[in-house]
Amino acid sequence: MTDTTQAQSDPYGATTHDVDEDTPVLNAVGGDWDELVDEATALHEERIVVNMGPQHPSTHGVLRLILELDGETVTEARAGIGYLHTGIEKNMEFRTWTQGVTFCTRMDYVMPIFNEASYCLAVEKALGITDQIPERAQTIRVLMMEFNRITSHLVALATGGMEMGATTVMTIGFRERERILSIFEMITGLRMNNAYIRPGGVATDIPAGTIDKIRETIPLVRKGIHELEALLNENPILKGRTVDVGYLDLSGCMALGITGPMLRAAGLPHDLRKAEPYCGYETYDFDIPTRDTCDAYGRLRVRIDEMHESLKIVEQAVDRLDAGPGPVMVADKKIAWPAQLAVGSDGQGNSLDHIREIMGESMESLIHHFKLVTEGFRVPPGQAYAAVESPKGEMGCHVVSDGGTRPYRVHFRDPSFNNLQAVAATAEGGSVADVIVAVASIDPVMGGVDR
Amino acid sequence: MTKFLSGLAKGMATTARTMTTHAHTQQYPHVKPELPSRSRGVIALLEENCTSCMLCARECPDWCIYIDSHKETTPPTTEGGRARQHNVLDRFAIDFSLCMYCGICIEVCPFDALFWSPEFEYSTTDIRDLLQEKETLGQWMPTVPAPEPLVPELPQTEAQQLVVDVEPEDDPAAGRTTKRGAGEVPRPGTEEQP
DSSP states (O other): OOOEEEGGGOTTSOSSOOSOTTOEEEOOOSSOHHHHHHHHHHTTOOEEEEEEOSSOTTSSTTOEEEEEEETTEEEEEEEEOOTTOOOHHHHHTTSOTTTHHHHHTTSSTTSHHHHHHHHHHHHHHHHTOGGGSOHHHHHHHHHHHHHHHHHHHHHHHHHHHHHTTOHHHHHHHHHHHHHHHHHHHHHHSOSSSOOOEETTEESSOOOTTHHHHHHHHHHHHHHHHHHHHHHHTTOHHHHHHHTTSSOOOHHHHHHHTOOTHHHHTTTOOOOHHHHSOOTTGGGSOOOOOOOSOOSHHHHHHHHHHHHHHHHHHHHHHHHHHHTOOOOOBOSOTTTOSSTTBOOOTTSOSBOHHHHHIIIIIOHHHHHHHHHHHHHOOOOOSEEEEEEEEETTEEEEEEEEEOSSSSOSEEEEEOHHHHHHTHHHHHHTTSBHHHHHHHHHHHOOOHHHHHO | OHHHHHHHHHHHHHHHHHHHSOOOOOOTTTSOOOOOTTOOSEEEEOGGGOOOOOHHHHHOTTOOEEEEEEEEEEOOSSTTOOOEEEEEEEEEEEETTTOOOOOHHHHHOTTOOEEEEOOOOOOOSSGGGGEEOHHHHHHTGGGSOOOOOSSTTSOHHHHHHHHHHOOTTTOGGGGTSOSOOTTSOOOTTTOOOO
């Protein structure tokens, strides 16, 4: 069902009054497309503005693309964001420092561990305890982050492939991701939104049998990635759709502040894991894959290569975890919360030792527990910025403390948001179909863009 | 043409190969998924352990726990003794339509009254039915997995040996460890390095 209305009387039209009153508006609400085409041709106008999204299967999540088309060519592309605003940053100002983790992990839901890691590193920097974090906690963080990097890249490839119509890419990608998510479930109890990394360390140690399970899983994941490579790398259809599409060269990337695979596909081997190591990344042996094609195909290849590098890091981290147990939370009991977590009956909760002490032996311990839990720890006044190399680029967190038990402000520099600025640069001048490929190669996740 | 034929043959070979292999579909209601013991399906309540201290309700990031309680006075058991007051739990409810499954309530509970259970089959057709009262929460207690061995890598005697051997003064991790008898097994994570 379609009808031609004037911009003024269009209930679904733009509310910003940036269109003239007499601009004709065509509303497509499903139904007969022939009528719509007839009406559009009757206008004798080649230049049309199309809203792609926010409810469109090919834009990641609720991204709204405002495209000005001249026939099939995109003459202007703008990204409309804000449809998934959750107020997470504001909410975190009203929760203790530890509770904040459960919120920020939900920002970019494809890479929860990186959200937590950047936040916790920033809080630790503000506390000045960065060098007191136990070795084992750092290794577990690296392990989780690299696994999460693989899942994020798999989602990027899977959804990108699906948007181009290749469902096999999607099924393989999500199948391999599932293997890693089951490891996440084994370690943290949740597949996503784990809230596992905490200021001071990680919530609990890995349970028994995890190392064996990871060692079983790595070859399977590697095989799956090889399968994806065989399917994608030299596929003529894929190359036809991606080579020289979404072109953005190095100077363009630098001007727009692009990081991550997009920057590395433009030839610059910039990776915070090497440039500004954190969590002990300087002690791991891995390479930074780059390409110099500056296009969607190069970004895809960079992501595939990075997954192999991540598996290399995972193997090294597992060997270190296998070497022996150790603490996973900072020794300072005024910060360490959950204070005495142990592998209890359900794998989580307070250990029986701890309960015996606070209930039967030490009233002071019980008071400390209540104080630490209800009030939380205090962070000295000041601010700190910590950045991690997320699968999408530089994931930064800026925390400001006024000395209280809650953040004064937490701001995240989410790479999806910054990289999304490249939509205009990569999509303009191409055809409508290439917009999909260009946006897919940026790999924005709207939960991270809007926060 | 030969390229086309070879491609076709390859495709048919793949079809023939996968035709005989078993489907990976899990027949869900008949075959239950194997979930790890840490899996967060639902929160179970051990009512006897709850002292209505409200810690979980206060710390829940989205305040989905509701607790009502009243005080009861027990008369003194001995002549001239003091009457004692204790809390009685009237209502303990978790609204699973709000719950984020973050597990903070379980971590903060100082009396170990809350547990994770991998049980997940409690979906409803009405969102209001997701508000589960203490009776239902208690029914999930039997589904809580049995305790894992605390140090699975080490046999019991060896683990005991470890604790006895370590001199607390020299150990950097000693600050974290609580007063612990030699008979108790150290937990992974807080365990002393040999």
